Amino acid sequence: MDYVLVKRDSDEWYFMWNLLAVHPCNLGLTFPLTAFYLDEEWQYMCTDLRQPDKPFHGFRHRCHPRFSATLRIEIPVSYSFNQKLNEKGIYNEQEMRQEDGSLFEGLWVPSPDKELEQRKAV
Numbered sequence: 001m002d003y004v005l006v007k008r009d010s011d012e013w014y015f016m017w018n019l020l021a022v023h024p025c026n027l028g029l030t031f032p033l034t035a036f037y038l039d040e041e042w043q044y045m046c047t048d049l050r051q052p053d054k055p056f057h058g059f060r061h062r063c064h065p066r067f068s069a070t071l072r073i074e075i076p077v078s079y080s081f082n083q084k085l086n087e088k089g090i091y092n093e094q095e096m097r098q099e100d101g102s103l104f105e106g107l108w109v110p111s112p113d114k115e116l117e118q119r120k121a122v
Contacts, residue, residue: 003046006057012081016044016057019075025066037065047077055082 006012017033020042026032034041045058056074064071077085 002050003048006044006047006081012078015078015081016075020059020073023073023075025064025071025073029065035061035065038063040064048074049085052085055085 006016020026021033026035029035040061040063042059042061045060047055047057049055055077057077059073059075061071061073063069
């Protein structure tokens with residue numbers, strides 16, 4: 001598995017957004033957490049696991065107020081999240097699931113069918 005999405009409102013969710021808010025490009029902004037500008041704000045794209053020694057959370061802003069341009073930021077995963085990835089063998093999709101078949105806390109893997117349903121509902 002190359003990419004995952006962090007579960008909303010998990011410890012890792014707050015960790016990555018708080019690190020983004022204090023990133024140097026956001027310092028001094030009125031709203032550093034979102035960097036809202038011209039109807040654009042930070043978007044969490046995914047968590048990239050392609051390099052097991054350097055997993056990161058990817059963010060994108062399509063019109064950052066400081067640069068008036070698209071900006072991409074990579075936030076390293078937390079130590080505890082990385083430990084969970086290694087303990088659960090997250091780099092192997094078969095080993096991602098707990099004994100009851102559910103994903104371990106903090107991860108959500110998107111289902112193409114559910115995503116399509118959500119888009120149709122909007």
